[in-house]
Amino acid sequence: MSIDCKHIRNFSIIAHIDHGKSTLADRLLERTGTVEKRQLKEQMLDDMELERQRGITIKARAVRMECRHNGELYELNLIDTPGHVDFHYEVSRSLACCEGAVLLVDAFQGVEAQTVANAYAAINQNLAIVPVINKVDLVHARVDEVLTEMEQSLSIDPTEVIKASAKTGIGIDDLLAAIVERIPPPTGDPQAVLRALIFDSHYDSYRGAITYVRLIDGTVKKGQKIRFLETGVTHEVLELGQFVPQRRACEELVAGQVGYLVCNIKDVKQVHIGDTVTIPGDHAAAAMPGYKPPQRMVYCGLYPSEGENFEELRDSLEKLAINDPSFEFAPESSEALGFGFRCGFLGLLHMEIIQQRLEQEADLDLVQTAPNVTYQILKTSGETINIRNPQDVPDTGEIEEFRQPIVRTNFLTPVEHIGPIMQLCTDRRGVYLKTEYLSPTRAMLTFDLPLAEVIYDMHDKLKSVTRGYGTMDYELVGYFPADLVRLDILVGGKKVDALSIICDRRDADRRGRAIVKKLRGEIDRHMFEVALQAAIGTKVIARETISAMRKNVTAKCYGGDISRKKKLWAKQKEGKKRMKSVGSVDIPQKAFMAVLDTGAERP
Amino acid sequence: MKTATSDIVNAATQQPPRAAYVHVPFCRHRCGYCDFSLVAGRDDLIASYLAAIERELTRLESPGLELATLYLGGGTPSHLGPDGLRRLFDILHTRLRPLPGAEVTIEANPGDVTASLATAAVACGTTRVSLGGQSLDATTLVALDRDHTPDDVRRAVDILLTRGLAVSVDLMTAAPGQTLADVDRDLDALVALGTQHLSVYCLTWEKGTQFESLSRRGMLRPADESLERSMLELTIDRLEAAGFEHYEVSNFARPGGRCQHNETYWDCQPWEAFGPGAARFDGRERITNHRSTTTWMRRVLGGEDFTGDSETMTPLEAAQERVVLGLRRRDGLRREAFLNASGFALDDVAGASIRRWIARGLATDDGQQVRLTREGLLVSDGLWAEVLRPM
Numbered sequence: 005m006s007i008d009c010k011h012i013r014n015f016s017i018i019a020h021i022d023h024g025k026s027t028l029a030d031r032l033l034e035r036t037g038t039v040e041k042r043q044l045k046e047q048m049l050d051d052m053e054l055e056r057q058r059g060i061t062i063k064a065r066a067v068r069m070e071c072r073h074n075g076e077l078y079e080l081n082l083i084d085t086p087g088h089v090d091f092h093y094e095v096s097r098s099l100a101c102c103e104g105a106v107l108l109v110d111a112f113q114g115v116e117a118q119t120v121a122n123a124y125a126a127i128n129q130n131l132a133i134v135p136v137i138n139k140v141d142l143v144h145a146r147v148d149e150v151l152t153e154m155e156q157s158l159s160i161d162p163t164e165v166i167k168a169s170a171k172t173g174i175g176i177d178d179l180l181a182a183i184v185e186r187i188p189p190p191t192g193d194p195q196a197v198l199r200a201l202i203f204d205s206h207y208d209s210y211r212g213a214i215t216y217v218r219l220i221d222g223t224v225k226k227g228q229k230i231r232f233l234e235t236g237v238t239h240e241v242l243e244l245g246q247f248v249p250q251r252r253a254c255e256e257l258v259a260g261q262v263g264y265l266v267c268n269i270k271d272v273k274q275v276h277i278g279d280t281v282t283i284p285g286d287h288a289a290a291a292m293p294g295y296k297p298p299q300r301m302v303y304c305g306l307y308p309s310e311g312e313n314f315e316e317l318r319d320s321l322e323k324l325a326i327n328d329p330s331f332e333f334a335p336e337s338s339e340a341l342g343f344g345f346r347c348g349f350l351g352l353l354h355m356e357i358i359q360q361r362l363e364q365e366a367d368l369d370l371v372q373t374a375p376n377v378t379y380q381i382l383k384t385s386g387e388t389i390n391i392r393n394p395q396d397v398p399d400t401g402e403i404e405e406f407r408q409p410i411v412r413t414n415f416l417t418p419v420e421h422i423g424p425i426m427q428l429c430t431d432r433r434g435v436y437l438k439t440e441y442l443s444p445t446r447a448m449l450t451f452d453l454p455l456a457e458v459i460y461d462m463h464d465k466l467k468s469v470t471r472g473y474g475t476m477d478y479e480l481v482g483y484f485p486a487d488l489v490r491l492d493i494l495v496g497g498k499k500v501d502a503l504s505i506i507c508d509r510r511d512a513d514r515r516g517r518a519i520v521k522k523l524r525g526e527i528d529r530h531m532f533e534v535a536l537q538a539a540i541g542t543k544v545i546a547r548e549t550i551s552a553m554r555k556n557v558t559a560k561c562y563g564g565d566i567s568r569k570k571k572l573w574a575k576q577k578e579g580k581k582r583m584k585s586v587g588s589v590d591i592p593q594k595a596f597m598a599v600l601d602t603g604a605e606r607p
Numbered sequence: 608m609k610t611a612t613s614d615i616v617n618a619a620t621q622q623p624p625r626a627a628y629v630h631v632p633f634c635r636h637r638c639g640y641c642d643f644s645l646v647a648g649r650d651d652l653i654a655s656y657l658a659a660i661e662r663e664l665t666r667l668e669s670p671g672l673e674l675a676t677l678y679l680g681g682g683t684p685s686h687l688g689p690d691g692l693r694r695l696f697d698i699l700h701t702r703l704r705p706l707p708g709a710e711v712t713i714e715a716n717p718g719d720v721t722a723s724l725a726t727a728a729v730a731c732g733t734t735r736v737s738l739g740g741q742s743l744d745a746t747t748l749v750a751l752d753r754d755h756t757p758d759d760v761r762r763a764v765d766i767l768l769t770r771g772l773a774v775s776v777d778l779m780t781a782a783p784g785q786t787l788a789d790v791d792r793d794l795d796a797l798v799a800l801g802t803q804h805l806s807v808y809c810l811t812w813e814k815g816t817q818f819e820s821l822s823r824r825g826m827l828r829p830a831d832e833s834l835e836r837s838m839l840e841l842t843i844d845r846l847e848a849a850g851f852e853h854y855e856v857s858n859f860a861r862p863g864g865r866c867q868h869n870e871t872y873w874d875c876q877p878w879e880a881f882g883p884g885a886a887r888f889d890g891r892e893r894i895t896n897h898r899s900t901t902t903w904m905r906r907v908l909g910g911e912d913f914t915g916d917s918e919t920m921t922p923l924e925a926a927q928e929r930v931v932l933g934l935r936r937r938d939g940l941r942r943e944a945f946l947n948a949s950g951f952a953l954d955d956v957a958g959a960s961i962r963r964w965i966a967r968g969l970a971t972d973d974g975q976q977v978r979l980t981r982e983g984l985l986v987s988d989g990l991w992a993e994v995l996r997p998m
Binding site for chain 1: 722807809811833835836856872878880886928935963967969984985991992
């Protein structure tokens with residue numbers, strides 16, 4: 005069944021979140037007969053429960069389809085990509101396996117921030133772009149304007165744009181034809197030495213690691229010995245095949261094809277995403293550049309709640325990390341929270357997803373500290389250190405330069421919201437770079453902003469100042485010096501290390517006041533007065549007091565009341581879950597997020 | 608530590624109850640704050656109720672129990688009227704036999720108390736009446752949705768005292784709109800009534816009551832916590848100065864005037880109970896009858912299971928409960944008595960907690976006796992979670 009490269013097309017669909025990517029994938033699966041209509045679950049490719057729940061794609065995925073064009077049979081490999089900014093890393097991985105990309109734009113929403121970001125990622129990798137306007141059958145579709153936006157922002161020829169509706173099937177045949185005609189076939193040589201790129205993996209409890217590969221050159225057969233260059237380990241191929249969309253075994257995969265390998269690998273850590281697969285021995289192919297390692301932008305502490313088990317948390321984190329190489333964790337300890345883990349994420353959405361999976365799949369009750377970005381400190385000794393936890397900031401005397409990550413941020417917005425976005429970015433110490441007009445009604449603004457100002461609530465604020473129409477995307481520019489300080493929080497006179505934050509010195513007063521005020525609302529009253537203070541070093545800059553509980557006593561407690569009252573008292577006990585006690589003050593989970601309150605009176 | 612004294616506990620369990628409670632679920636009107644088990648305006652059910660009580664009493668083998676205390680609560684037992692009361696007692700006496708000198712209490716509404724009711728009560732063996740006075744201020748009584756006047760209360764107390772009955776009056780604080788000065792005047796008026804016993808309750812806003820629903824809609828506002836506290840402190844100060852002992856969170860008595868029946872509960876002694884929603888305790892298990900009057904009646908008369916929730920305690924859980932109920936009393940806990948009654952040393956059950964409370968000024972300990980301070984008592988609900996935890 006060996007297939008000629010000429011008859012293979014490898015492509016991704018790239019789109020802003022919600023523009024209909026998963027629906028389009030479903031329609032392609034159906035139209036090519038890969039999946040029968042009656043078997044079609046909504047959003048076939050999103051098979052993680054969380055993905056369906058949240059309507060987003062988290063992991064890359066690959067599926068093989070067949071289609072006839074001008075009498076000839078073609079193999080189409082769709083490599084699905086996540087749409088959210090957190091998962092840029094996964095997008096680039098998928099694109100590296102493709103020769104082309106279907107660029108999907110919503111006929112009403114138009115070009116948005118991730119449209120631009122993902123399209124540029126594809127253009128930079130020299131992929132052929134097949135532009136599509138989706139949802140053209142909507143009453144509010146504004147096809148002509150969106151064509152202008154695509155032309156202005158991405159230099160796309162309006163005559164090349166396919167008008168489609170993934171929901172009703174309009175334009176799907178045109179799209180399949182365009183995929184075959186416009187996307188070049190892969191160029192590998194099936195006779196050359198085996199060379200394949202590992203672009204993903206997942207763990208199957210029966211088969212071990214399932215390795216996703218794109219063959220660049222050569223052929224791989226069942227029973228063959230192969231070598232992973234980076235890990236240097238040799239394996240035997242027990243099974244290989246393609247996803248249709250379930251695994252379907254075959255005898256061989258040849259240059260240009262996309263598929264999977266099963267090699268009895270029990271530990272997914274042995275499969276490095278971006279590694280090169282070749283033959284053992286002296287005639288092996290050279291390693292390909294592979295991927296940049298994922299960049300963790302956000303860190304937070306995860307701690308077991310009162311009474312939960314540290315070891316159990318470790319096991320669950322390990323299980324999650326197996327299928328998610330972009331997530332990392334390391335043990336740490338906090339005076340306030342005890343033993344837990346510092347965890348690194350691609351972004352805030354990634355963090356939320358991991359936390360949700362821990363609670364849903366592992367049934368763990370967690371205390372999570374507020375997320376922070378990674379900082380860099382150049383010490384007077386000349387050493388540069390990365391700060392992932394505010395506690396690790398050294399004494400001021402040892403700091404030569406305190407640096408924070410800066411991201412270049414693009415905002416796409418209807419022009420009437422330019423003013424409020426300017427204000428939003430200026431308030432957050434952004435540096436204005438430029439404004440480009442995509443059409444008379446839509447513009448793209450570019451700012452350099454501290455990452456810390458972007459990740460926490462920028463997206464929400466943007467949505468609120470643009471009535472939901474603005475979108476944003478960002479990429480790291482680098483680390484730049486700033487006047488940063490560590491702000492500590494004291495509860496009942498005791499410093500709670502897990503509540504410390506790093507912020508701009510000029511914001512410290514405002515942030516400090518906002519945090520202690522917020523904490524006052526989050527921490528229940530106790531039987532004694534609880535002082536809340538914000539301090540830089542030994543200097544207290546803000547203070548609030550939680551007054552003591554003054555009366556809390558059940559009046560009636562006679563025969564029939566006793567059982568009932570005991571239940572009420574026991575409920576108070578259950579309320580103590582998701583709490584940590586510092587001194588004798590019970591601090592609920594929500595309080596650890598209070599430090600995100602910026603104290604700004606923004607709209 | 609558990610085996611050596613478990614015989615004592617078993618002995619206590621085996622003892623037949625010497626106290627009984629009977630729930631009389633009838634009222635003319637349900638007050639806006641009340642979530643008790645009762646039916647208002649359903650006097651047509653009284654005959655079936657009496658039949659059901661008679662039937663439930665047959666749980667006890669003849670000749671029944673000899674009682675040191677008998678307590679008729681409600682609802683409103685006085686709502687039965689003189690004849691109804693006589694019929695009820697006739698039925699009760701088939702299985703419940705108060706010993707000479709026993710305390711027999713009935714709850715009464717001031718508006719129901721007449722000379723003939725008092726005569727009937729005395730004839731039935733009643734020694735004590737607990738009167739739902741709630742306030743001696745006309746405005747507060749209206750705010751509390753009560754259907755009697757301050758004069759009704761004075762007249763009722765007068766009638767009852769004249770018959771030689773011991774009288775207790777309930778007072779409600781933190782009523783909607785009530786000020787500290789209002790409570791002050793109420794306390795004066797209450798002391799002036801000359802009763803042996805007073806119970807003072809801070810209004811609570813229970814789910815399902817009319818008051819709670821109004822407050823959720825912003826139409827009634829609960830008093831703030833510091834006012835509630837001031838009212839309770841004022842009450843304690845004033846009543847102690849007037850010669851009352853503050854012997855439990857909500858209860859005040861002149862020397863010798865304590866309610867022996869309620870002390871049975873707080874001593875964790877067994878008791879019997881009959882009627883809808885009534886809870887009985889055999890030293891180990893607390894069983895509550897079905898709370899709905901009609902369901903309880905139907906099941907009792909139909910020979911079905913009429914019980915609702917039940918709670919079975921291990922000896923340790925019983926000991927933990929004993930700590931809570933004991934410390935809610937002015938006398939607190941005596942180490943020796945605690946060990947004898949529960950089979951556990953107090954310090955094994957709650958030693959660490961008690962030490963923390965002492966350090967925070969919430970409790971005192973003279974080596975033999977542990978008591979809460981006033982401060983501790985006022986915030987005591989916040990202490991029990993740590994005592995009641997599984998060990």
